[in-house]
Amino acid sequence: MSATVLPVADGGQIRRYLRTLLPGRRLLLAGTILVMLGVSLLNLAIPATIGWITQAVVDRRHPSALTIPIALLTAAVVAGAICTYFARLLLARLVFPAVGSLREDALSHAVDLPIDVVEAGDSGDVISRVSGDAERVTDAASEVLGYFVTSALAIVAALIGLAAIDWRFAVAGLLAVPIQAHTLRWYLRRSRPIYAAGRAADGRRASALLTGFTALPTLRALGLTGRQRGRIESASKESMGYELAAMQTMTRFWGRLNLAEFVGLAAILLAGFFLVRSGTTSVGAATAAALFFAGLFGPINGVLATFDTLQQAAAGVARLVGVTTVPRHETAFETGTDQVxxxxxxxxxxxxxxxxxxxxxxxxxxxxxxxxxxxxxxxxxxxxxxxxxxxxxxxxxxxxxxxxxxxxxxxxxxxxxxxxxxxxxxxxxxxxxxxxxxxxxxxxxxxxxxxxxxxxxxxxxxxxxxxxxxxxxxxxxxxxxxxxxxxxxxxxxxxxxxxxxxxxxxxxxxxxxxxxxxxxxxxxxxxxxxxxxxxxxxxxxxxxxxxxxxxxxxxxxxxxxxxxxxxxxxx
Incomplete structure (x- = not known):
């Protein structure tokens, strides 16, 4: 197993590097967050207006009473779609240049690595960083980061909406939080080393494949193709083992999240039953509360599920930033010498x-x-x-x-x-x-x-x-x-x-x-x-x-x- 001499950046190094990407983007960052917050607030209008419509039907009101809530529902949907479009556009303008800068910086450092470092280490590790790791970071930035942020804001807005209807609905919904928190903590503790080791294993697999192809004539001449094939198979099995371990961990993760959903929704429905029965709240309010919590399934699961991709991307960022921490090789020179x-x-x-x-x-x-x-x-x-x-x-x-x-x-x-x-x-x-x-x-x-x-x-x-x-x-x-x-x-x-x-x-x-x-x-x-x-x-x-x-x-x-x-x- 080859030793990897290129460093992996720690949290402090990553934060310092990311801070260098912020200058000139703070206003764009603030605008992006505001538009995303607007999307989340508009999404609150949907269960609220549905609860309004439900209560009007229960009270057998005149059909004209549905005009205002239906108009509000339509306006909220249209405005939400427009804000979502601009949120994605602003996020792309914010994130893509930053990811591009990281990728270019890592590639520039990789090309400029001292030859001693390249020869002493694993060439496959360098290749996997500037290719596979960079791709994972780009994918996460383009597909996951925006969804993560909007989902997180939607969760906060939905909890506020539950509390606004009746604080007891919010308390009932919070019964799912301990299960979700424990599940997430378990998943992060278990998946982080799996993904980090998996990326390193990908580097060893890339190195074995690279050696097999570039040195193929020599391997054939010396009759070593079988041995090299064995190295490639061994490295591939090791990498595949980490992929399977990650998949098993993710499956257990989703199973526990389903349990949390059941507990939370059951608590909301029970709270609504007793509150409506006691006359403390209306059927429309209970319906809105249930829809608020059901509407949390997607954002909560989305936030927790994106941790899977974000974990992989975080490992990739650590490896890419690690390349930039290697000092560039510079040869001493003077301009006063008369020698070349x-x-x-x-x-x-x-x-x-x-x-x-x-x-x-x-x-x-x-x-x-x-x-x-x-x-x-x-x-x-x-x-x-x-x-x-x-x-x-x-x-x-x-x-x-x-x-x-x-x-x-x-x-x-x-x-x-x-x-x-x-x-x-x-x-x-x-x-x-x-x-x-x-x-x-x-x-x-x-x-x-x-x-x-x-x-x-x-x-x-x-x-x-x-x-x-x-x-x-x-x-x-x-x-x-x-x-x-x-x-x-x-x-x-x-x-x-x-x-x-x-x-x-x-x-x-x-x-x-x-x-x-x-x-x-x-x-x-x-x-x-x-x-x-x-x-x-x-x-x-x-x-x-x-x-x-x-x-x-x-x-x-x-x-x-x-x-x-x-x-x-x-x-």
Whole structure:
């Protein structure tokens, strides 16, 4: 079972966050409540006028005596319908922007989470929060919240109406309250942990499914599909178990509410019988009282029933707000340095594991190309992710200069992803305002224009999921063209290319040269010919820089770089 490292917000954090949504909406909130209160008061006229009509029939009055109560009943129904429409409209204008802000804020934080947090935790948990939890909150806001508020106001208005007829009717109706209160307390105590655990289980199920689909080729190659299927089934059964537990709890909840309705209505009818028999009240008043209480069935059950959805939405809000409490990752920078980036006394390790970088120092000036070489596991790729600000060091500092602050830094890693959309869409991720001509020029710069011209739709050809599959070289061309279009001040290339001398190698080497030309660059060299023309070379061993200099100097020195070069050249 995966540990979830993303926090779940507590009540105080949720209240503080919701208060940030109120400014500018207080007047709209007050107007919405007033219109909802008007709906509830108009609903009081319906049982009152029916009681009036009933008493007129019992007293055998002239039919003309029914004109006024029927007119009032009609007016109350029409006015209530109009007020209900405006109440829903105002509520939508109040709630939807607030929910949208929460959803966008959570998604923004999720996208901006430090990569260490994402890798250390459960990717399915992140996905379930910004998808499933957000959907539950949106559904509750659009369908349940307004009903909850109007039902609560209707209950208060109906109790006032009962007391206005005769305080003894109100007392009789209140006999149902202890049963309802106990039922609600029992339900909240039992359902809250079920829903919270169920949402976490949904995250684990999403993670198992995500792993199963994204790693399917590897799982098949290693014969692990059966094991992964078992993980998915186990996670699905766990999630389904919580759904069943929630359904059983809800069924018992409704059964107890039906008992409360029976007790309350029986008490009202008995009170009406004795009050009418003693002449204390009229048949019309007793009828109105019974209708008032019967009219409470819907609102009371509605309020209590919406707790089910509100419980789920509350769990979703806690998980969404929890994402926003994770500090955004920010890389330190200064504007006074004359270097593009300065790394000083850097120490880094993954999670609680041993350090993979120790006391590393690196400075890259404008237009300078620095190559980093070393054997597998020496810490080259970890340094690349730190230089671009994707990870946070344990100790030391990473300082960006003014060029990076103004124009950003870009990292091309060993894994490239082709996004679903057109080729132009993929490139505009790096520069949304890029014109068609600028995109075409970027493809020419990295040498990708020849294969793009062979496509029927050219730059408008759809690639990625559901589109045209691209080769590894074509995917690399897209990634490099995107960086070229971004025009960053610093480029970090961590790319394991094809073997030296192959057509693929020569194509990508020319593309790399185009991308780093005129820019500061850190090249994680998996082939040593990538380092030979660098202005400076850093040689790493076991997370430390053991040598540095240019190619000629390091060959003459006869140290570790010279050994690697001679072994690579002989190979």
């Amino acid at each position: 980036v300065e790394v000083s006394d850097l120490t880094f390790g993954y999670a609680d594991g041993p350090a993979v970088l120790d006391d590393v120092t690196l400075r890259v000036g404008p237009g300078e190309k620095v190559a980093v070489v070393g054997t597998t596991g020496s810490g080259k790729s970890s340094l690349a992710s730190l230089v671009t600000g994707l990870r946070t060091p344990r100790a030391g500092s990473i300082v960006w200069g003014r060029p990076v602050v103004e124009r950003s830094a870009a990292l091309v890693t060993q894994e490239t992803h082709v996004f679903a959309g057109t080729i132009a869409d993929n490139l505009r991720l790096g520069r949304p305002d890029a014109t068609h001509e600028q995109i075409a020029q970027a493809m020419v710069a990295v040498g990708a224009d020849h294969w793009v011209r062979t496509l029927p739709d050219g730059l408008d050809a759809r690639v990625g999921g559901g589109g045209r599959p691209l080769t590894a070289v074509q995917a690399q061309h897209l990634a490099l063209a995107r960086v070229h279009l971004m025009d960053p001040a610093l480029v970090v290339l961590d790319e394991a290319n094809a073997e030296a001398g192959s057509d693929t190698s020569r194509q990508l080497d020319r593309a790399f040269a185009a991308v780093v030309r005129g820019r500061a660059a850190v090249v994680i060299a998996h082939r040593l010919n990538q380092a030979a023309d660098a202005d400076r070379i850093l040689v790493m061993e076991s997370g430390r820089v053991v040598e540095q200099g240019n190619h000629a100097e390091l060959i003459v020195a006869g140290g570790r770089y010279a050994e690697l070069w001679h072994a690579w050249s002989a190979g």
